[in-house]
Amino acid sequence: MYFDSLKKELKDKNYRMTPQRELVLKVFIDNENEHLGAEDVYRILFNNKHSVSKATVYRTIELLVEFGFLRKLDFGEGIYRYELAKKNHMHHHFICKICGKIYEIEEKHLDFLKENLENQGFIFEDFDFKIYGICPKCSRKMKKSIVSKK
Numbered sequence: 001m002y003f004d005s006l007k008k009e010l011k012d013k014n015y016r017m018t019p020q021r022e023l024v025l026k027v028f029i030d031n032e033n034e035h036l037g038a039e040d041v042y043r044i045l046f047n048n049k050h051s052v053s054k055a056t057v058y059r060t061i062e063l064l065v066e067f068g069f070l071r072k073l074d075f076g077e078g079i080y081r082y083e084l085a086k087k088n089h090m091h092h093h094f095i096c097k098i099c100g101k102i103y104e105i106e107e108k109h110l111d112f113l114k115e116n117l118e119n120q121g122f123i124f125e126d127f128d129f130k131i132y133g134i135c136p137k138c139s140r141k142m143k144k145s146i147v148s149k150k
């Protein structure tokens with residue numbers, strides 16, 4: 001479904017859906033909850049026996065960002081990660097500094113901040129919060145190890 005609408009959108013914008021673009025986009029659709037880097041995309045394609053060069057993967061991803069299909073994310077790791085730029089689905093990210101997992105935080109959790117700022121006259125258009133810390137899984141593990149050391 002989603003894939004078809006993307007294809008149509010590409011066509012409407014006079015962009016061609018080349019097999020490579022389709023493949024790269026499909027990786028993101030199949031891994032919807034992940035935040036993949038270009039290397040991950042390349043590895044997934046490679047493991048599925050698709051021969052797309054690394055340079056093509058990088059170029060295609062950048063193009064898909066330009067088209068507005070992918071959102072580019074920088075978690076300060078020295079690489080960019082990407083996710084589908086789903087319309088009407090804004091969310092923020094929580095990055096666990098222990099396991100490195102990236103969690104999605106729904107927009108509504110930060111509504112109070114938006115409200116607060118809007119009351120001061122700020123107009124919100126787009127926002128992208130990155131919260132760094134320790135995820136519930138890791139914090140539970142930490143607590144356990146502290147208890148067992150006693």
Ligand SMILES: [Zn+2]
Pocket residue numbers: 096097098099100101134135136137138139
């Ligand atoms: Zn964690």
Ligand SMILES: [Zn+2]
Pocket residue numbers: 035083091092093104
């Ligand atoms: Zn995300």
